[in-house]
Structure formats: structure tokens, C-alpha cells
Amino acid sequence: MASSSDERYVWPWTGIVANIFGKPKHEPVECDSMYWLRKFEQYKPEEAYVLHCAEDPTGYVVLEFGTEWTGFTQMMKLDTDFLVDHHGKKDYYESRKMGYSSGLFGWCAQAEDYNSEGLVGNFLRQKAELKTTSMVAQESLNEKTETLDHLYGEIGSVNKKISEMESKYIEDYMSLDKMMKEIEKKRDLLHQTRAEDDHVNCAPVLKSMVMRGREITYKAMEKNKKLQQEIDTMNDELDRWCQQLIEQEKSTIQQRRKFEEEKKSQMESLILATEKQMKARSDVLSLLEKHQVCYVLFVSSFRSDALLKLEKEKGNEQNLNLEIAELEEQLKVLRCVNSEEADHENKRKIEIEEIEEKLEDMIFDMSVKDDENQALKKKVQEAKIELEDARQQIIKVNVLF
Numbered sequence: 001m002a003s004s005s006d007e008r009y010v011w012p013w014t015g016i017v018a019n020i021f022g023k024p025k026h027e028p029v030e031c032d033s034m035y036w037l038r039k040f041e042q043y044k045p046e047e048a049y050v051l052h053c054a055e056d057p058t059g060y061v062v063l064e065f066g067t068e069w070t071g072f073t074q075m076m077k078l079d080t081d082f083l084v085d086h087h088g089k090k091d092y093y094e095s096r097k098m099g100y101s102s103g104l105f106g107w108c109a110q111a112e113d114y115n116s117e118g119l120v121g122n123f124l125r126q127k128a129e130l131k132t133t134s135m136v137a138q139e140s141l142n143e144k145t146e147t148l149d150h151l152y153g154e155i156g157s158v159n160k161k162i163s164e165m166e167s168k169y170i171e172d173y174m175s176l177d178k179m180m181k182e183i184e185k186k187r188d189l190l191h192q193t194r195a196e197d198d199h200v201n202c203a204p205v206l207k208s209m210v211m212r213g214r215e216i217t218y219k220a221m222e223k224n225k226k227l228q229q230e231i232d233t234m235n236d237e238l239d240r241w242c243q244q245l246i247e248q249e250k251s252t253i254q255q256r257r258k259f260e261e262e263k264k265s266q267m268e269s270l271i272l273a274t275e276k277q278m279k280a281r282s283d284v285l286s287l288l289e290k291h292q293v294c295y296v297l298f299v300s301s302f303r304s305d306a307l308l309k310l311e312k313e314k315g316n317e318q319n320l321n322l323e324i325a326e327l328e329e330q331l332k333v334l335r336c337v338n339s340e341e342a343d344h345e346n347k348r349k350i351e352i353e354e355i356e357e358k359l360e361d362m363i364f365d366m367s368v369k370d371d372e373n374q375a376l377k378k379k380v381q382e383a384k385i386e387l388e389d390a391r392q393q394i395i396k397v398n399v400l401f
Contacts, residue, residue: 010109010124011131013065013075015045018092018105021052021059036061043074049127051119058101060120062109064127069140069259072133075108076266082106084273137256144252151245158234169227179216307380313373320366327359 017036033048040048045063052059063078065071082088082105092105114124331352 008111014109079108
């Protein structure tokens with residue numbers, strides 16, 4: 001279940017949310033992309049696309065998380081949250097096979113979704129491509145390498161330019177120094193070979209040479225100052241590029257380390273959630289089996305007791321019918337006897353009344369027993385129905401698990 005470097009994902013990183021039109025009737029149906037961006041803003045998606053058609057009316061939202069590793073982390077977080085909530089990709093397709101699905105389902109888009117037929121597959125093939133995490137990491141590393149190569153090239157060019165400017169500065173400085181030495185030499189020569197009058201006559205020429213030397217010296221100093229400023233500027237820019245290069249290398253290492261840590265943490269969380277889910281599933285199945293056995297034993301015992309009671313009541317009813325028939329025969333006999341003895345007349349009347357009372361009691365008992373038998377039969381029928389319902393519920397739960 002953990003993402004490996006060989007698994008192919010849709011890139012830019014993409015998540016799929018399904019069953020957006022399968023919500024309860026009291027909740028509104030939203031086709032606006034901004035609504036879904038706000039709803040899933042905790043995962044920081046960059047784009048949202050709503051997909052629906054007549055062939056698949058449940059509807060989908062395709063969330064795009066960009067091309068950076070932070071987008072991959074958010075995509076995997078969305079996939080893990082839906083999976084732990086039992087609303088992942090597998091749960092969605094299993095609920096569709098069962099014929100019912102409730103709530104939203106979400107997962108990260110991979111090769112199976114990209115190559116699938118239908119609305120989602122066609123959209124993904126138009127907007128994105130398939131890549132493994134190792135491919136994306138290699139491409140990112142290549143881009144960083146190209147940037148570093150470019151920066152190293154710029155640094156080399158700047159160093160070359162600085163060397164050329166330093167050489168030119170040294171050459172100009174040496175030329176200026178040579179010129180100043182020649183001026184000093186000529187001035188000393190004039191002082192040594194000419195008299196004072198000649199010196200006065202040559203003063204304008206010497207003054208002109210001195211002014212020209214000062215002008216050349218000033219221009220050379222200004223040029224050197226400007227050149228030094230350019231060299232300082234280029235050195236500052238070189239330092240800035242070197243610092244930027246160091247920070248990018250640190251950032252790349254930190255991002256890779258952070259990604260590995262987050263990936264490891266998500267894998268551990270996912271494995272732990274899966275183990276908890278499997279344990280809960282095992283406990284529920286064990287409890288259902290115990291409940292099923294106990295319920296079957298209880299209903300079977302109840303049915304057996306009810307049948308025995310019905311059989312017993314049926315035998316009692318037959319005996320009661322025989323006694324009623326005997327009493328009716330005795331009553332007929334007593335009514336038909338014509339005795340002339342007066343003292344026996346009252347005795348027969350008393351016997352007839354007692355037999356009639358006893359007969360009425362038996363008929364009443366028989367009707368009460370008949371009502372009890374009907375109620376007992378009704379309970380047995382209800383127990384059969386409950387047993388069948390429980391069996392169907394257990395079969396449905398077993399299918400879900």
C-alpha cells in the first residue's frame with residue numbers, strides 16, 4: 001500500500017474525488033470549481049475540475065496539486081485520509097458493485113486511472129502524463145544541475161572579465177608610471193643643461209608638459225577608480241551568486257530529507273491504520289459468528305419448546321374433546337330416563353346441572369387453549385421470520401467485510 005519508486009502517478013500530481021452527486025438530498029450539489037477548492041483547501045490544491053456526464057451521473061472532481069514535492073505530499077495526505085475513513089478507491093468500487101454508495105470517496109490518481117476508459121481517463125490523458133517518483137526526482141535533480149552549471153558558467157565569465165580588467169588596469173598603471181618617470185627625467189634634464197634665462201624661456205613648454213601629465217594622471221585615476229568600482233560590483237554579484245548556489249544546494253538536501261521523512265511517516269501511519277482496520281474487521285467477524293451461533297441455538301431451542309408445547313396441548317385438546325363427548329352422552333342419557341320415583345328426580349337434576357357446569361368449564365378451557373395455541377403458532381412464525389432476517393443481515397455484513 002505504500003508508494004514505491006516504481007509506481008506511476010499522474011503528473012502534475014493529481015487527486016480524484018468521486019460520488020460528488022451521490023450526497024444526501026438535503027445537501028446542495030455544487031458544480032463550481034471554487035467550491036471544491038475551498039472544501040479541500042487543507043490539502044492546498046492549485047486547480048479543481050468538475051466532471052460529470054449522463055453515463056456516469058455520480059460525478060467526479062479532479063484536484064491538481066502542481067509539480068513540486070509539496071504537492072505530492074498533500075496528494076498522499078488526501079489519499080491516506082480517505083483510506084483511513086474507509087472511503088478510498090477500493091471502497092468506492094466495492095460500494096458500486098453492491099449497488100449503493102454514500103458520501104465522498106477520494107484517492108491519488110495513478111496509472112490505472114490514467115489508462116481507464118471513461119470520463120476521468122480521457123481527461124487525465126489530455127491534461128497530464130504518467131511518471132514515477134524516481135523519474136520526477138531525477139528530473140528535478142537535472143534541473144538543479146543545469147542551474148548549477150549555468151551559475152558556474154556565469155561565475156567563470158565574470159572571473160575572466162575581472163582578470164581582463166585587472167590586466168588592463170595594471171597595463172594602464174604601468175604606462176602612466178612610465179610616462180610620469182619620463183616627465184620627471186625631462187624636467188631634471190632641463191634644470192641641469194639650461195641657464196636661468198633659457199629656463200624662463202622654456203617655462204611655458206615645461207608648464208604645458210606638467211599640465212598634460214597631470215591631466216593624463218587624473219584621467220588614468222578616474223578610469224582606474226571606475227574600473228575598481230566595476231570590479232567591486234562584479235565581486236559582490238559573484239558573492240551573491242555563490243551564496244544563492246549554496247542556499248539552493250541546502251534547500252535541495254533539506255527538501256529531499258523532508259520528503260523522505262514525510263514519506264516514512266505516512267507509510268508508518270498507513271500500515272498502523274491498516275493493522276487496526278484488519279484487527280477491527282477480525283473482531284467484528286468473530287463477534288458476528290458468535291452472535292449467529294447463539295441466535296440460531298436460541299431460536300432452535302425456542303422452536304423445539306414451542307413444538308413440544310403444541311404437541312402436548314394438542315394431546316390435551318383431544319383428551320378434553322373425549323371427556324366433553326362422554327359428558328354429553330351422560331347428559332343425554334340422564335335426560336332420556338323416565339323414572340317414577342320422585343326422590344330420584346331431584347338427584348338427576350342436580351347431576352345434570354353439575355354435568356352441564358362441568359361441560360361449560362371444559363368448553364371454556366378448550367377455547368382458552370385454542371387461543372393460546374394460536375398465539376404460540378404466531379410466535380413460532382415470528383421467530384422464523386426473525387431468524388431469516390438475521391441470517392440475511394449476517395450474509396450482507398460478511399459480503400461487506
